[in-house]
Amino acid sequence: MRIIRIIACCIGIASAYLVTADAQTPARQSGYQSMSAENKALQDDSSANPALFWLMDGQTLWKEVLGPKQKSCASCHGESAQSMKGVATHYPKVIIGKLQTLEGQINQCRAFNQGLPKFAYESKELLALTAFVATQSKGSPIAVDETAVNRVDLKKGHDWFYQRMGQLNLSCAQCHEERAGLKLGGSIIPQAHPTGYPIYRIEWQSLGSLERRLRNCMNGVRAQPFEYGSTEMAQLELFLMWRARGMPLETPAVRP
Amino acid sequence: MSKTSRTVITMPDKAKRGEIIEIRAIAQHDMETGFRYDQTGKRIPRDIIRNFTCSYGGVEVFKADFYPGVGANPMVIFTTIATESGTLQFEWTGDDGYEALNQAQITVT
Amino acid sequence: MSAIQTKKNVGRRDWLTQALLLGVSFCLQPLLALAKKPEALEAIQKIIGSNALNEGKVKLVLPPLIENGNLVVLKVGVDNPMTEQNYVKAIHIIAEGNPLPNVFSAYLTPRSGTANITTRVRLAESQKVWAIAQLSDGSFWQSSVQTMVTTSACTEEP
Numbered sequence: 001m002r003i004i005r006i007i008a009c010c011i012g013i014a015s016a017y018l019v020t021a022d023a024q025t026p027a028r029q030s031g032y033q034s035m036s037a038e039n040k041a042l043q044d045d046s047s048a049n050p051a052l053f054w055l056m057d058g059q060t061l062w063k064e065v066l067g068p069k070q071k072s073c074a075s076c077h078g079e080s081a082q083s084m085k086g087v088a089t090h091y092p093k094v095i096i097g098k099l100q101t102l103e104g105q106i107n108q109c110r111a112f113n114q115g116l117p118k119f120a121y122e123s124k125e126l127l128a129l130t131a132f133v134a135t136q137s138k139g140s141p142i143a144v145d146e147t148a149v150n151r152v153d154l155k156k157g158h159d160w161f162y163q164r165m166g167q168l169n170l171s172c173a174q175c176h177e178e179r180a181g182l183k184l185g186g187s188i189i190p191q192a193h194p195t196g197y198p199i200y201r202i203e204w205q206s207l208g209s210l211e212r213r214l215r216n217c218m219n220g221v222r223a224q225p226f227e228y229g230s231t232e233m234a235q236l237e238l239f240l241m242w243r244a245r246g247m248p249l250e251t252p253a254v255r256p
Numbered sequence: 257m258s259k260t261s262r263t264v265i266t267m268p269d270k271a272k273r274g275e276i277i278e279i280r281a282i283a284q285h286d287m288e289t290g291f292r293y294d295q296t297g298k299r300i301p302r303d304i305i306r307n308f309t310c311s312y313g314g315v316e317v318f319k320a321d322f323y324p325g326v327g328a329n330p331m332v333i334f335t336t337i338a339t340e341s342g343t344l345q346f347e348w349t350g351d352d353g354y355e356a357l358n359q360a361q362i363t364v365t
Numbered sequence: 366m367s368a369i370q371t372k373k374n375v376g377r378r379d380w381l382t383q384a385l386l387l388g389v390s391f392c393l394q395p396l397l398a399l400a401k402k403p404e405a406l407e408a409i410q411k412i413i414g415s416n417a418l419n420e421g422k423v424k425l426v427l428p429p430l431i432e433n434g435n436l437v438v439l440k441v442g443v444d445n446p447m448t449e450q451n452y453v454k455a456i457h458i459i460a461e462g463n464p465l466p467n468v469f470s471a472y473l474t475p476r477s478g479t480a481n482i483t484t485r486v487r488l489a490e491s492q493k494v495w496a497i498a499q500l501s502d503g504s505f506w507q508s509s510v511q512t513m514v515t516t517s518a519c520t521e522e523p
Contacts, residue, residue, distance in 0.1 A: 038428045038438050047266045050329050053284040186515025202433040203517040205328045220519035256432035276478035291464045317476045325468035327436040327485035335478040
């Protein structure tokens with residue numbers, strides 16, 4: 001009888017440990033999983049996905065021959081943009097000593113190789129081109145790893161993620177790691193893996209970038225949001241993409 | 257001032273006579289409701305697509321009225337009977353002189 | 366003679382008017398109980414005129430819980446043979462809680478094949494959405510869905 005009680009206790013303790021261990025290290029999950037069936041269907045159906053028109057605009061911009069050098073993206077990178085397959089999964093990355101996001105690199109190419117003024121952040125053109133380039137890698141796993149050149153920026157990004165900020169004094173991790181899966185208002189808190197950017201956010205009724213979404217988050221905790229195109233943004237984005245490494249890219253995603 | 261935008265039609269290009277086909281029509285348009293305010297507190301004026309028609313071989317087979325409550329990049333999915341081979345014409349009209357046209361061919365056997 | 370006849374005519378007209386008012390209010394009363402907002406009621410009234418609004422035949426599908434009301438897939442269908450003699454002429458969508466209750470109107474023909482329509486609408490808040498179908502015989506049929514609309518967290522505006 002006593003031995004049965006001891007065994008029962010052991011089983012109880014073991015299963016309690018297993019349950020809490022599972023709760024502490026949940027499998028990584030894209031925000032897609034927490035969406036309603038209807039919104040998932042919106043993302044999956046390429047002819048109904050609201051990002052459709054930005055992709056079409058991006059394709060047009062890709063081929064547009066412009067500027068003093070009379071070059072288009074296609075002039076160097078090919079008509080069909082198949083050369084872009086796998087590219088978006090490596091961003092942000094350090095290029096010639098500077099940490100570049102995909103938007104930053106597109107603008108860099110535009111200014112340096114085409115001799116044209118850079119696109120404004122969140123402009124229709126930059127969103128369209130970024131989405132067009134990123135969607136060429138749809139389905140491929142995010143491939144941002146820690147390297148010797150990005151180590152410092154990655155650490156900085158890591159610190160931004162775990163640092164409390166704003167009037168509400170909350171860090172990204174407090175919601176998106178500790179409380180992911182729970183609810184904030186009526187919405188489920190996602191784990192915040194940027195697997196589908198630029199996304200069509202139903203709230204915006206428009207396509208938008210990761211930086212726009214991060215600024216929304218910072219507004220949410222009443223912090224001074226990072227500026228578009230800033231180093232801090234790139235560092236945080238680098239950390240988030242590193243954190244999501246291995247997860248498939250969904251661009252263009254739909255999110256509420 | 258007239259303006260236009262992209263539109264996408266998704267429908268089969270072949271069908272049997274009498275078969276019911278599904279047509280999906282979507283237009284690129286912000287559908288500004290007229291109920292929003294800008295940063296300065298000024299009302300942003302209404303600017304929407306008002307009307308959509310589908311003609312099959314010159315005969316109007318479907319029509320829809322859109323109001324501000326229709327979502328951005330308005331989409332309609334409807335059906336029609338494949339009666340004969342020919343062209344389906346799609347037209348969208350709206351505020352501020354907006355007009356968009358698209359067409360699709362169908363072979364009916 | 367004519368004076369007496371006129372008086373009789375007025376009497377009949379009076380009675381007819383009263384009967385009509387009674388009939389209309391009989392139709393209106395159930396609507397008043399169902400449609401919460403007066404603008405929505407007015408919009409529905411404009412559509413059906415003095416006809417009765419019957420329940421049935423129409424199937425309206427909206428998600429039960431809507432994560433964001435800016436883009437909501439709406440499916441509406443009417444059980445109808447869609448022949449020359451008997452077809453659905455129009456389907457109207459009314460959203461009670463929107464600043465403008467009329468949302469979408471579709472006009473069909475005997476060539477439509479089915480009376481199934483899908484579109485994407487904006488819903489300002491949790492509210493009742495109506496689908497009103499007009500048949501070729503002049504009758505009106507309705508169905509409604511009560512929706513729950515939530516908003517996203519962490520937006521641009523506070």
